[in-house]
Amino acid sequence: MEGDHSTINHWVLSYALELDKRIRARIRVAKLSHLKPTNDSWRVDETYIQVKGEWKYLYRAVDSEGNTWDFMPSAKRDGKAAARFFRKRLKASHLTKPRVSRCTSFEELNVDKNAAYSVAIEALKNDQTLIETELRQVKSLNNGIEPDHRNIKRIVKPMMGFKSFNTARQTLRGLKAMNMIRQGQLQGVEKGDVQAQIEFVSQIFELGA
Numbered sequence: 537m538e539g540d541h542s543t544i545n546h547w548v549l550s551y552a553l554e555l556d557k558r559i560r561a562r563i564r565v566a567k568l569s570h571l572k573p574t575n576d577s578w579r580v581d582e583t584y585i586q587v588k589g590e591w592k593y594l595y596r597a598v599d600s601e602g603n604t605w606d607f608m609p610s611a612k613r614d615g616k617a618a619a620r621f622f623r624k625r626l627k628a629s630h631l632t633k634p635r636v637s638r639c640t641s642f643e644e645l646n647v648d649k650n651a652a653y654s655v656a657i658e659a660l661k662n663d664q665t666l667i668e669t670e671l672r673q674v675k676s677l678n679n680g681i682e683p684d685h686r687n688i689k690r691i692v693k694p695m696m697g698f699k700s701f702n703t704a705r706q707t708l709r710g711l712k713a714m715n716m717i718r719q720g721q722l723q724g725v726e727k728g729d730v731q732a733q734i735e736f737v738s739q740i741f742e743l744g745a
Contacts, residue, residue, distance in 0.1 A: 644670055
């Protein structure tokens with residue numbers, strides 16, 4: 537089967553967002569997300585992506601087992617961007633609240649040394665989005681997120697960057713949705729069970745066998 541790269545790109549832009557939307561949707565009967573809950577240890581970091589020939593930022597959040605919480609492309613790497621990322625992603629249906637520190641009564645959020653996270657957390661506390669959350673800026677705790685960054689770069693590099701933020705957002709959502717499926721983050725669909733993964737995608741798109 538032969539196909540032009542523009543056709544494949546059209547398929548990606550048409551179905552990537554829809555795939556991500558459907559795996560995050562709540563199951564009608566159980567009223568739960570298709571996604572398994574994250575654990576209570578959060579890791580947040582950012583890496584670079586190329587958009588219109590310029591380096592921009594990609595915020596990423598996973599739990600301590602490497603399960604994806606969410607991500608967001610951003611033109612800037614500052615407190616406002618970090619707060620926007622947290623504010624929207626805290627609404628995720630598969631998110632488990634961060635664990636409470638053994639040393640304090642605060643919930644812990646592991647981040648790198650980027651000062652923007654402190655600004656973001658203060659903003660979220662001021663508007664009551666977060667109330668008792670403490671940042672842990674320990675680089676070693678965020679090592680688990682690095683393989684995910686490398687995986688994204690490995691796939692994106694041959695694309696030679698994105699033409700716009702819109703195509704970056706759509707394409708990355710599709711890539712992350714497929715990775716979440718392959719990594720066993722779905723209810724009843726385990727890592728390595730390719731047949732179950734295929735059947736799940738067929739089911740959510742209501743495709744025939």
